[in-house]
Amino acid sequence: MLKGHQSWIFESKPTIISSAAVGGPFEGNGALSNDFDIITEDLWLGQDSYEKAEKVMLEHACNRAIEKANLQKEDINFFFSGDLMNQIITSSFAARTLAIPYLGIFGACSSSMEGLALAAQLIESKAAKYVLTSASSHNAAAEKQFRYPTDYGVQRPPTAQWTVTGAGAAVLAESGNGPKVTSATIGRVVDMGISDPYNVGAAMAPAAVDTIEAHFRDLGIDATHYDLIATGDLAKVGHEIANALFKKHKINMPEDIFTDCGLLIYSKDQPSFCGGSGCACSATVTYGHLLNRMRKGELKKILVVATGALMSPISFQQKESIPCVAHAVSIEM
């Protein structure tokens, strides 16, 4: 049901009956290594390209989520998926393997929550019995496409973030055991004029703040409604900017509940520069770590605000700035 201008309240509380997270070797050595269902030994997964490796990783996450839900893929009505590759080939090729009716989405790193919001919407309106939603990214595939192949060893500035190698997936149903999706806010595109692809955290922070403010306004709540509010991949620079914007806009955002998936995923001794990024950042941290904490009873109400930088190498070369978007989904145990 529409609430305010851009939010949905899910009265039936669609249930995340299972979720799975797959991580690469760098993620497996990170701060959340225990929350991954599968940690791969290398970046290749037995494939001859990074793009194909990402596809296999996404298939692993989807298959594991379906298996944990005690379902067969034939039981799933619809499959939402998004990734960073041109023409989201990771998602489309995984959809070919899974053979589940497929709705491709693109919101860059906000794809995880765009998919979860739409999946919950389908369950809420009885347009599906089971929906699978997923998102993925691969460090070497993304760097090659958006910046430079990692083999070049190009020096990165300190504002750079580390694209997460991984995939996250979740199965939603009308009822069952598990965390419930209770509301969602779809973001508008915000662009403050930043054009540096090595500083996407700063570019995305205003979009995250815009969506969180809209969420509070539409639902008539404030930050204290939640135990935890996690943005997707603002990382260190973007997180500080978001905090400053909340202060400027006089929005209360207590430091102890406001965090970012890109700040959580790696350990401090890992050379991740500003922190994690990529579709898999919010997808693996949410579908692994955060939902695990909810299942253990450590968190009751969370808001995940996945952030996306909607540029392409062509738009960058044509001197465009970076339009950004953020979608928020609230989950309750």
Added chain:
Amino acid sequence: MLKGHQSWIFESKPTIISSAAVGGPFEGNGALSNDFDIITEDLWLGQDSYEKAEKVMLEHACNRAIEKANLQKEDINFFFSGDLMNQIITSSFAARTLAIPYLGIFGACSSSMEGLALAAQLIESKAAKYVLTSASSHNAAAEKQFRYPTDYGVQRPPTAQWTVTGAGAAVLAESGNGPKVTSATIGRVVDMGISDPYNVGAAMAPAAVDTIEAHFRDLGIDATHYDLIATGDLAKVGHEIANALFKKHKINMPEDIFTDCGLLIYSKDQPSFCGGSGCACSATVTYGHLLNRMRKGELKKILVVATGALMSPISFQQKESIPCVAHAVSIEM
């Protein structure tokens, strides 16, 4: 409401209260020139790149649709859009201009009906008052990205199709005057092993047939339920293959109701090779020509089956075949 395994019945019959189609100069000289709201004089629209020109074209289509609905953009709750550019920059940059909460989608040339199905779903479930949905493509931008820049003058084989330069948009609401969206079928990805990007019609035909069969099965109807069934961009080669597949599967598909947007858009004396293709093919033919025919009373029940080839230049170079998908939406007057 879910019907069968992969279809939705829209009991509230969401209304397409307005629609608009923008075409380039080649389309303006085509068979459906009278059905475009705007025909541009050249491929540039005053911009310094084809990508920026496509964005302006999409903005024109969206603004015209909003204007024809007697609405302001602030009235629209959500904006679905998809296109062929890497990271769907056309849609995302138009979403920046429009500032409407934005859900990016990607289904290649099936994006038009993916957007219309999801938009109708949001209206049906009272998750939105007004939804804008659109899709676009630009011949020179798409050829440059997927094949060769048009300036090279590369010789094209007879199976090639002509990517439509244009954009189509529609505004949906709970009620009002206009054609109603009554059902939709979301397709699975089908890949019969074709890898030639100059023969996408042949690659997509099995996906179109798979979705149409699922639509008939889920709804318990056959082809005679409709006055017209139009695929998106199978064009000449793909249309013949689809006809052969229906015969092989013993599905009745009368020749006089089965057509293709790619066969309709250009006149016979235009050098379009096999016919039209691109996201704008089904988007402009549906939101311009077909809805105009419905408004005139010439057609009462139609099924639009937009077809998408989900490959990228990278997947082609890595010797992958072309996964295809098709989404069907039924519209009644």
